[in-house]
Amino acid sequence: MQRDTPLFTEEVLQKHVKFLKRHLLLLPASHQSTDVNLMAVVFYAFESLAALGQDIATDYQSNLKWMRSNYVSQKVTDEELSGFIGGPTMNIPDTITLSLPNTLFGLLTLVLMRDMEFFDKVLNKKTLGKFVSRCQLKENGAFVSVLDYKLGKASIIDSHDLRFCYIAVAILYTIGCRTEDDFKEYIDVDSLVEFILSQRSAFGGFGAFGEAHAGYTSCALSALKLLNKLDELSSLEKEKTLQWLIDRQVTREGCWEKQDISNEYYNEDDHGGFQGRENKSADTCYAFWCVNSISILYPNLKTMLQTEPVKDHLLNRTQNTLTGGFSKCYKEDADLYHTCLGIAALKLMEGSFNGALCIPTHAAKEFDL
C-alpha cells in the first residue's frame, strides 16, 4: 500500500500539540465561561491529540481520577440517574445538573484515555440510560440537553433539536446499544426517527426552520446511522441530500469566477473549503460536518468529492503554523473547536477517523465502537 505524505511536518505537529495541551493546563480568567462545560474543552483537546497520534492514556494517566469525578449519580424522587456534569463547579448538592453533551464528551474522553475499568466497573449503564430517557420529549420524540434541576423532568427552558437527538443516540451507542431493541430499552426510537425526518428541508439538507444547515445535517445522518435507520430515507432522498452536501464545497473555478462582489460572503480564499449553508463563507468546522455527512451516505468518498482542495484549504488557509491550531476561516486566530474539527476532517479524508462518533478509528475499535 502506498503511504500518503504526512499531513504535518514534525515541526508543525509539535506546534499543534503544544497549542492543544495548553488548553488543558492553567487557563486565564477569559476562559471562565467554559467552566460549566469543561468536558467539552477536555474532549476537543484529547480528541485532537489522539488523532495526531499522541498517547493520551499515558500522558494524562494522573488526570484519570479527576476525569471520573465528573461522572456522578443523582437521585430524583425514587429513581437513581447518572451521567456527567460540566465540571466540578456544577457539583451542587440536591441539584440535578447532569448534561447530555457533557455526558457524551465525558464518555468519549474516557474512551480516548483507554479507561476500560470505568466502562466495566464504574459506569452504571441502567441509570445513565434512565437519564438519557428522561431527556426525550413525549410530544415529539426530540431531546433536550438537561433536566429541571429540582423536578428531574425534561427541562422546559431548554431547546430541543437535532444536536441533542444525535448526542442522545451517540451516548447510548457508546454504552453498548446496537440493535433497535437495545435502544428501545431507554428511548422511543420511532418518534425520534420521525422527528429527525421532520427536520429535513425541501432542498435536501436538515435544519430548523426550513433552512438546511450542515451541522444539523451531520447530526441527523450520524444519528440515523448509529440507529441503523438510514434506509428510512428513500434512495431518491439520499441522492438529494448528497447533492445538497456536495454543493456546499466552495469554489472560485468555472462559472463561479463570474460571481461578483455582490455576494458579500463570496471569497476567493475559500476555494476548496465547505460552507454550512447556501451562500455563506467557508468555515473549517463545516469541512468536518459535510465530509462526515457525505461519507455516511457514500463511503467511497474520493470518487464523489475532490478531497485535495478541501485539504489544501484547511492546511494552507485555516491552519496556523505559527501558533499551532486551526481557525474558523482565513486570517483569523486559531481556536480549540475549529482545531478539533479541522484535524478531524483531515483524518476523516485519510480514512482513519470514525466520523459518527468523532473519534479516531483506532480508539473506537479498541472499545468495539
Place this chain on the structure above:
Amino acid sequence: MFDIEDYKDVEPLPLTQDVTNEEELCRIMYCDEYKQVMALMRRMISKDELSVRALRLNSRAIELSPAFYTAWNYRFRIIEHLLKEETQLQGEGHDASYMLNKELDWLDEFTLNNPKNYQIWSYRQALLTQLYPHATFSREHPIMDLMLDDDSKNYHVWSYRKWCCAHFKTYGQEMAFTERFIKRDVYNNSAWSYRFSMLKHSDVDLDQELQFVLDKIEYVPQNISTWNYLGGLLQMMGTSDKLVEQLLQFSKKYIDESAFAYEFYARMSKLSGTANGKDVAQMYSHIADIDPIRDQWWNRKSLQADQGK
C-alpha cells in the same frame, strides 16, 4: 442593582477547584467576582431560594457565564415563583404583565450583548408559553429586527420567528418581512428558505410568486438560493406543459453563466421531452466543465442519465 452586601447571611458554597492540583484539567484562574458570585449562587440554587435578591444575583451570574445551563433553569423558577406571589398578593385576575415585560427587557438587553448564545431563545419561548398568556407578537418584533440588522442570517432568530408565527397563530406579515431582506441581499438564503416555509401559510398568488423569483434570478443568475426556491415552487405548482416550456426557455438564457441554470435547464429538457437520456447526459458532462470542483458528481449524474435513470 446587584449588591454583594445583600447576601451576608448566605453561607457561600465555594468552588472546589484547586489551581495547584495538577490532577485537575483546565484549571481556570477565576477572577474574584466570579468566585464570589458562583459560590453564593451555588448555595442558593441548592437551597432553591426563590427571591428578588436571588434574581439579582442570577443576572450577574448569567452575565459572567452565559452557558451556565442550571442558572437559566434557576432564573425561570424564580420568575415563576415571584409571579405567583404577586398574583396572590393582588388577588386573582391581577395582571402581572409588567413583571414579565421587565424580564423580557432584561432578556432583550442580554440578547444584544450575547448574539451567539442560544439558550436565550428557548428561555424566551418558555416565558411566553408557560407564564405569559397576554404576550403579543408585536412585543417580539424589535428584538428580532435588531438582531437581524446585525446578522441577517442569524439562525436562532429566524427559527424563533417561525416559532412565534405558530405560537401567536399569525402569518400575515411574513412574505413582506422576507422581501425586505431579499431586497437588501438577494443571496440571503435564510430569508429565501424562510419564505419558502411560509408559502403554505400565505394567500399569495403562485403565478405572482413565480414572477418574483424569476426577476431575482434575472438580477443575479448564479445564485443557488433563488434556483432552489424556483425548484420548490415548481413542485407546488405542478409541472404543466406550459410552465415547463416557459421555464425551459427562461433557464436557457443563463446556461453560459450559471451551473444552476444549466442543471435546471437539463431537468426541464428531460421533463418536456425535448431531450433524451443521451442529450441530458451530455448536458451534465457540460456542467462538469463549468463547475469543475464537482466534476465527479456531474459525471455521475451524466452516467445515470445515460442509463435512463
